[in-house]
Amino acid sequence: MSQAAGANVPQKSIDPKLFTWPSNKPRLLGSKCNNCGTTSFPAQASCPRCCSEDVETCELGTRGKLWSFTIQGFLPKSPPYAGTETMETFKPFGVGYVEMPGQVRVVGRINVSSPEELAIGMDMELIFEPFRTDEDGTEIISYAFRPVA
Numbered sequence: 001m002s003q004a005a006g007a008n009v010p011q012k013s014i015d016p017k018l019f020t021w022p023s024n025k026p027r028l029l030g031s032k033c034n035n036c037g038t039t040s041f042p043a044q045a046s047c048p049r050c051c052s053e054d055v056e057t058c059e060l061g062t063r064g065k066l067w068s069f070t071i072q073g074f075l076p077k078s079p080p081y082a083g084t085e086t087m088e089t090f091k092p093f094g095v096g097y098v099e100m101p102g103q104v105r106v107v108g109r110i111n112v113s114s115p116e117e118l119a120i121g122m123d124m125e126l127i128f129e130p131f132r133t134d135e136d137g138t139e140i141i142s143y144a145f146r147p148v149a
């Protein structure tokens with residue numbers, strides 16, 4: 001008997017500090033400075049703009065605009081890359097900065113493989129997907145972006 005993909009597969013966040021997980025509405029976690037209003041991602045212990053330590057965790061929105069991008073056309077060096085692809089199974093993927101409301105730019109994977117599918121300024125939405133599967137079958141979940149259909 002085979003299981004449907006995604007059914008009852010254990011899942012784990014790649015980093016619990018990056019986003020709320022598990023959740024019906026997962027959100028990226030940033031930090032907002034109570035002194036100058038600067039939002040940071042990932043969350044910081046102090047403000048990168050004014051150095052205040054009066055910062056609090058905040059949830060970011062789920063849509064933004066593509067600010068810059070490239071296509072990763074070859075297997076990144078591992079480590080630091082934590083994917084489990086090989087030269088044979090690797091597929092190109094996008095990497096870009098998405099400007100989220102609140103003026104924070106989030107760097108992340110983009111789930112397209114061709115630069116023709118992307119354009120600076122286009123609307124992007126946040127998605128959560130398995131980044132890799134551990135040896136025990138646990139799916140490691142990370143965030144990514146895709147163009148808004």
Ligand SMILES: [Zn+2]
Pocket residue numbers: 033034035036037038047048049050051052
């Ligand atoms: Zn500040």
